[in-house]
Amino acid sequence: MRTGPTRKSGIALRLIGWLSALLIVFWLAAAGLGLIVMRGEFDEIFDSGLQQAAARLAPVVAANLGGIKISPPAPLPDEADDYLVYQVRDHAGAVLMQSHAEHSAAFDIPLVAGFFEDRDYRYYTIAIGDTFVQVADSLAHRREATLESAATLLLPIVLLLPLGILVVFGVVRRSMVPVEILRAEISAKDGGNLDPVGVSDLPSELQPIGASVNLMLSRLRAALDAEREFTANSAHELRTPLAGALAQTQLLLRELQATPQEARVVQIQQSLTRLATLTEKLLQLSRAEAGIGAADRVTDLVPALDMVVGDFERTARWRGLVRYERSAGAELMRAVDPDAFAIVIRNLIENALIHGERAGEVGVVLERDAIRITNGGPVVSRDTLVAVRRRFARGNTGGQGTGLGLAIVDRLLEHMGGKLTLSSPAPGRADGVEARVTL
Structure with a gap:
């Protein structure tokens, strides 16, 4: 299956896309690295807090429990949060003291000095003889702190990324202005x-x-x-x-x-x-x-058209073969050189007389927005209508033309900003050719 040609994007669009993508990648990478470093620093800070809390509890526990067997005291009042909880346990694992009532059950961790971590908490244990002080920090608290920090770090990026992309767009477009000017001039x-x-x-x-x-x-x-x-x-x-x-x-x-x-x-x-x-x-x-073709000022081209048609009427060979009509209110006020316009009309009428029906009439109609020149004769294929517009190209007719008339017309109309449209059969007929000139 054939596919049409793909439309390639311009240099400016590619630069904007690549620079915007790189900007996003670099910012996200910087934010990711920042979060990794921040998470490590948070862990150090929280671990240090665990160690300091355990170290401050150790003298109190040593003073109150040193060699004296006491019954476990009443639980301490619940605090507003339980980010940091502690327990004092004997060598058998029994809880002698705890910070929160809901944490009266012994921690499910070994009685070994140092750090330990499970799914919910990170613990730090200090041994005082046969007594152990264990302080726990909520991992949910750490994750919450990390997420809040990440949000604080990413929110400005999310807000600034569109602004950064707009800046990239403006800089690239401004930088591409000379290229666009050069492209326009060359085209x-x-x-x-x-x-x-x-x-x-x-x-x-x-x-x-x-x-x-x-x-x-x-x-x-x-x-x-x-x-x-x-x-x-x-x-x-x-x-x-x-x-x-x-x-x-x-x-x-x-x-x-x-x-x-x-x-x-x-x-x-x-x-x-x-x-x-x-x-x-x-x-x-x-x-x-x-x-030649364009003019500096607007000119009435109707006299030039009348003159060309009159020349054919005064020629013995073509007398009586050109039928001229002018629609009501039709005018031809254009910024076009009259001599170039006369050459266009003369070539089209000659072409119709030479290649149309032998001794057949040629119609010339001036309308409000176009000039139509119609001749009888056999229907001409679309490929032939395209081919005869090239230099020294001739159709399959008995007329002895030079093969230059339509090429001259095309070139002049290009300078005039006009257009030549060839149709066969002619509109409203079953045969013939119509040449339609619009300026």
Whole structure:
């Protein structure tokens, strides 16, 4: 099963993600290490408290029980908590004294001096002869102290982490601004915009990239200028001799009428006519590549459209074949060069006349938001409609075109900010092709 291309995340998003993750990991690791050290220190403090409590009880027990057998005293009053409890036991394990009534049962630990620990308490035992003082500290108390300390340590981290991530986001986005500016400038470069990118404000790490891009643009600009100059100069140089040769051929044709050589002269005239047409298209292409199309001010393009349609009506070959309609309220006020617009419309009408139905009408309709040029003829496949927009590409028609008309139109409309849409069959018909121009 085919899957579509995955959308790769940008550098800024990756940096923000990695830095935020590292920030979280480092803070949590620091908090974890802090808790481990804190837990060790707490154990030392509590163990020291156990030892000190047992040491203070030992003299009292020695003074009261030294060699005198006494009955166990009444239990001491219960305290507010039982974090620290103690018992005094004889060598047989009997409890002689305890701190809390609920701890009257003897501790279930051996009568051995030192530390001992079970599930609930940690004990410390001191031996005074045959008497043992045992002090117990609640492990729940220690865990509670550790949890409270952990909460106190982690709460600021939880509150500061979003702030830290926002700071990382802001720093990364601010640091990526020069990269984004450079990316935007490079992405705006095309055949009509080869101005160098600005490198003076770029960071030192990006300046070599900007310089390399400018060097590449300068070489590309020189190559394109040379190509356009060659095309324009060649067309200009060919126009005059072609016009002279065509005129001489027409004179020769008059002299050779009704002779065996007449057919050959007609073929020469047709070849020269096609060559003159190709020369004119090459001149238009060079102008289109030079970037004409957009204008500095808004212009009414309707007179240019009327003039182009009128030129076809005045041409004997096409007289009566162009049907021109203008919708009510339709206007063409655009910031577009009228000459470039006229070239676009002329090429589209010529294309429709040459490749449409032989001696068939071509409809030109000016609407509020578009210009539609429609011709009859067989339905053209979508692939062919895409292919004929390339230079020197021709469809499967009997028309003798140059293969440059639609390429010129596409290039000019690109500079105008317009769009050409080809449809077949034409909307509202079962055949034909419609060219729709929107500006």
